[in-house]
Amino acid sequence: MKNIIAKIVVVAGLIVLSATAALAHSPLCSCFDNGDGTVLCEGGFSDGSSASGVKIYVRGDSGAVILKGAMNENSEFEFNKPAGHYTVTFDGGEGHSIEIDGSDIVE
């Protein structure tokens, strides 16, 4: 019984800790048109931490994913600019996602 209580306390503690960490920073992402047919997106978090490995989705007009990848070690993701309307999603997990409309991505 003591063991179970100890486990519950540890798990509860971990939940509280992870919840605090999730609230402590906000996601940041910015994309620009390189002017040569490519788009560069860069990301990070408001505490200065890296966005390396954060998933990126590029969706076409229908909402279907046409490209997916992840931020590199420099917190960057570069892709060929799709024809027509598109959106970019920086998927930093629940409450940490950002969607950028292609029409806002300029040189």
Next chain:
Amino acid sequence: MKMKVVFLNLLLVVAMAVPASAHFQMIYTPEIAKTKGAETDLKLVFTHPYEAGHTMKMGMPEEFFMLHQKGEEGKTKKYDLKKLLKPITWTSLTNSGEAYEAKLPKKIVRSMGDYTLVLVPAPYYEGEEEIYIQQITKTYMNVGGLPGNWAAPAGLKTEWIPLVKPYAMWTGMTFKAQLLSDGKPVPNADVEVEYMNHEPDMKNNAFKKEAKSEAPHDAFVTMGVKTDAQGYVTFAIPKAGWWGFCALGSGPDKEFKGKELSQDAVIWIKAVDM
């Protein structure tokens, strides 16, 4: 004859009554917290900012550069801005003086992160005091809210290291910074603080005539604070706008061309109202 003496005495009294405002090297651009990267106009002016007073003639700076860092783990990139400098004439409320401007292209102010602007001016000869003054000056910009190297030393002979994000100050917040000389803290240093009381007019290279505040006493024109035993100052910002902090003679170099040199450290921060 008597009248002439009286008049000369009066003139002397009036001249001495002019408030003693402090020299401040400025690096100015209107907006330092940028949502997106953009072409950025900078003005470099050596003047007396509270009163928009006498503007001194600047020589070609020894160094003018920018350090950019995206995220705390990012690599610091250095951009030499000296080649972008163009001479201008800056008009204060009392005179005109030679200053510089630079237009930073968007391609170098595009990424998110911190941008530290660093100016090492040529020493200025102050004839009345027979000394040279060299104010090593820093100010900051940020794009997109992603922090970078704002708290890192730029490796200057003397400089301020902010402990509060210098581009994200609400009015009323307390600014804290540490003064370094050759990388070591400077205790008990004299620091002058001035408010940029006349907004710079970027288009006309001049200070606007309207003042934002009125000093009730000369001591409020240039405020005095001292660094503590570890070289820190703290200062609560009472009004929105630009605030300059100048540590007098904090640098290691004490002589230039056979004359005394005051090598000062200047930092500019901007506060905005909530």
